[in-house]
Amino acid sequence: MQKLFFCSLLLLLAATCRAASLEQQLDQYLEMVSSNPPEASAFLIELERQDLSSVAPTAKARLWLYLATDFAAKQATEQTLHYFSQVAELADQTQNPDIRADLLAHQLDYYWRLQQKEKTRAITPELAQALHFASNERVVYLGHFTLGQVYEWANRLEEALQAYQKAYQSIETSKHPRTKGRLLSVKLSIARINTSLAYQDKALALLNEGIDTALTEQKYHELLPDYYLAKGILFIDQNLYPAAEQAYQQGLQWAEKLQNKPIASLALNNLGDLRMRQQRYADASEYFNKALTFANEMQDKGLQATASFNLGFIAVRQEDFANGLPQMSKMVEQAAATGLPDTDMLKMLAELADAYGMAGQHQEESKYLRQHQQLSQQVFNKAREEQINALQESFATVQKTRQIEDLQHQNQLKTAELEQKKLQQSIILLFGAVVLLGSVLLLLLYRKVRSTNQQLKQANAQLAYNSLHDPLTGLLNRRSLQDYMQKKMQQGERRQATPAVTDGFILLDIDHFKHINDHYSHDAGDAVLVELSRRLRTLTRQGDMLLRWGGEEFLIVLRGINQSGLTNFTNRVLQAIGQTPVSYQQTQIPVYASAGFLLYPFAGLPEQALGWEKTLHLADMALYLSKVHGRNRAYGLIDLHRPYAELQIQLESDLSVAIEKGELEITLVLGPPHH
Numbered sequence: 118m119q120k121l122f123f124c125s126l127l128l129l130l131a132a133t134c135r136a137a138s139l140e141q142q143l144d145q146y147l148e149m150v151s152s153n154p155p156e157a158s159a160f161l162i163e164l165e166r167q168d169l170s171s172v173a174p175t176a177k178a179r180l181w182l183y184l185a186t187d188f189a190a191k192q193a194t195e196q197t198l199h200y201f202s203q204v205a206e207l208a209d210q211t212q213n214p215d216i217r218a219d220l221l222a223h224q225l226d227y228y229w230r231l232q233q234k235e236k237t238r239a240i241t242p243e244l245a246q247a248l249h250f251a252s253n254e255r256v257v258y259l260g261h262f263t264l265g266q267v268y269e270w271a272n273r274l275e276e277a278l279q280a281y282q283k284a285y286q287s288i289e290t291s292k293h294p295r296t297k298g299r300l301l302s303v304k305l306s307i308a309r310i311n312t313s314l315a316y317q318d319k320a321l322a323l324l325n326e327g328i329d330t331a332l333t334e335q336k337y338h339e340l341l342p343d344y345y346l347a348k349g350i351l352f353i354d355q356n357l358y359p360a361a362e363q364a365y366q367q368g369l370q371w372a373e374k375l376q377n378k379p380i381a382s383l384a385l386n387n388l389g390d391l392r393m394r395q396q397r398y399a400d401a402s403e404y405f406n407k408a409l410t411f412a413n414e415m416q417d418k419g420l421q422a423t424a425s426f427n428l429g430f431i432a433v434r435q436e437d438f439a440n441g442l443p444q445m446s447k448m449v450e451q452a453a454a455t456g457l458p459d460t461d462m463l464k465m466l467a468e469l470a471d472a473y474g475m476a477g478q479h480q481e482e483s484k485y486l487r488q489h490q491q492l493s494q495q496v497f498n499k500a501r502e503e504q505i506n507a508l509q510e511s512f513a514t515v516q517k518t519r520q521i522e523d524l525q526h527q528n529q530l531k532t533a534e535l536e537q538k539k540l541q542q543s544i545i546l547l548f549g550a551v552v553l554l555g556s557v558l559l560l561l562l563y564r565k566v567r568s569t570n571q572q573l574k575q576a577n578a579q580l581a582y583n584s585l586h587d588p589l590t591g592l593l594n595r596r597s598l599q600d601y602m603q604k605k606m607q608q609g610e611r612r613q614a615t616p617a618v619t620d621g622f623i624l625l626d627i628d629h630f631k632h633i634n635d636h637y638s639h640d641a642g643d644a645v646l647v648e649l650s651r652r653l654r655t656l657t658r659q660g661d662m663l664l665r666w667g668g669e670e671f672l673i674v675l676r677g678i679n680q681s682g683l684t685n686f687t688n689r690v691l692q693a694i695g696q697t698p699v700s701y702q703q704t705q706i707p708v709y710a711s712a713g714f715l716l717y718p719f720a721g722l723p724e725q726a727l728g729w730e731k732t733l734h735l736a737d738m739a740l741y742l743s744k745v746h747g748r749n750r751a752y753g754l755i756d757l758h759r760p761y762a763e764l765q766i767q768l769e770s771d772l773s774v775a776i777e778k779g780e781l782e783i784t785l786v787l788g789p790p791h792h
Contacts, residue, residue: 713739
């Protein structure tokens with residue numbers, strides 16, 4: 118008997134040693150993968166060839182997940198999914214929460230990098246839930262760090278910050294050799310989020326701490342370029358240009374020392390952008406040309422397009438339109454083909470439109486302004502969809518947590534009942550206990566159901582509100598008008614063009630809103646949107662509709678108004694926006710707007726011939742007419758001098774031709790003089 122016991126003990130110790138050995142080898146792999154990926158890949162294959170029959174399931178799962186990640190980097194989809202499947206089977210067999218969370222973290226990272234949004238969205242709440250039950254510090258760190266990256270990508274910054282902080286806390290006191298490097302990585306992410314949320318002091322403190330730590334050991338030097346660039350961006354947001362330049366230069370020096378060409382190219386682009394802000398175009402050209410050299414060596418089309426575009430913009434600023442404009446246009450097309458992020462595309466389109474405006478080519482300026490507006494609307498719609506999905510995910514996570522808590526509670530109750538059956542009590546006492554317990558359970562169940570129903574009602578009400586309102590300004594959104602018009606159609610409302618029942622549409626856009634974001638910060642841009650929303654609310658009446666129509670676009674729908682009233686109201690709108698600058702952090706920001714307006718129904722046409730969508734399209738055309746004729750003004754469409762059927766195609770493509778031929782009657786409202 119003693120022999121059997123000691124043999125079992127020896128086998129257990131041997132298995133533990135093999136597991137520890139494999140975990141150590143996998144740590145060794147992590148050290149290799151950044152410096153020599155081919156050697157690290159071969160090392161993984163050799164590890165898989167070992168006898169894994171007696172290895173701990175968590176170590177085996179970790180090996181398979183690293184193999185999945187390695188094949189994913191080689192774009193070998195079949196092998197990647199094969200290893201994911203093996204780990205999923207192992208998780209089901211063992212019911213180990215650490216294996217489950219580890220698998221979900223790697224799957225989320227995989228689908229996020231492929232930008233497969235549906236799968237990313239589905240796995241995100243599953244991982245958040247699984248991490249409640251995980252205990253392995255590496256898995257908890259990895260899971261929360263991955264969640265932080267995905268939340269940051271989806272612009273869910275508060276949730277990203279919480280996830281990164283949990284990742285930091287999970288390993289803060291760990292003695293693992295890789296802990297310092299992991300803490301440095303997550304600290305950089307927390308600093309970036311704090312910068313985006315305008316917590317500048319916290320961000321700067323974290324960046325300085327990280328830089329001091331990274332300087333102490335050579336193996337952490339690879340993080341220094343990212344830290345210095347993040348520090349430069351922080352200073353740019355505060356308009357501290359000398360400090361930003363120093364940080365960018367330090368980032369560039371470290372990137373060149375480490376032969377990190379992608380980061381070096383990024384640093385050069387940032388320095389060039391800084392010089393452009395300072396109107397030092399010769400220096401900016403030098404930086405952009407160096408960045409272009411690195412981009413060409415790496416064959417990075419995105420970086421090539423960015424550097425070439427900026428060089429073209431410098432040529433335009435120096436009035437070399439013949440060379441600058443074609444180069445900028447070509448790079449915009451190339452950037453779109455390479456799948457440049459929407460935020461970068463918006464910046465390029467806005468700057469290209471400005472460049473054509475500087476050259477006096479207003480037709481091209483209008484073309485790219487329209488492209489910018491369309492993309493801006495797409496981004497706005499995506500952001501709104503993400504916010505609704507985030508709320509739904511949050512609600513689903515809460516519901517799953519409650520279900521698990523209920524199951525645990527039920528298990529506890531069952532255990533209590535079994536223990537009670539073992540007691541030698543009288544039938545009367547047992548019956549009384551059962552009746553009492555049943556009453557308590559019924560009461561608890563009733564309260565639980567009532568509470569859940571109340572929370573469900575609140576969540577549904579919040580979802581309904583969010584679906585019809587803009588989260589930043591609280592104004593109605595595009596969908597609210599669609600729902601309103603659809604209800605009117607269902608109610609059979611068919612208005613005729615008589616002064617008593619005509620409504621007014623005013624579509625307005627903030628002038629040079631991109632410059633407000635660039636020169637004062639995106640937080641300042643948000644403050645401008647909120648303040649203008651407040652001003653417009655004071656002008657509208659009960660029954661009117663005030664909507665945030667897009668990024669910096671607003672729509673006002675005035676019920677029961679005639680032409681003179683609509684023209685006067687539009688003048689009041691331009692004055693309310695432009696007469697008084699917007700105050701932001703002791704800074705006065707001058708703001709102006711352009712608009713297009715008309716009555717609905719328009720020009721005596723029945724709604725069947727010219728519905729509200731087409732009427733808004735005419736207002737949009739009038740808005741862009743205001744943009745290309747100097748901004749800070751509004752064009753109103755009054756009447757048609759030829760049948761609509763003859764002018765329809767022309768009206769939908771270019772109002773200016775119809776105006777020049779006298780076929781479209783317009784009116785012009787000028788905004789207040791510039792400060």
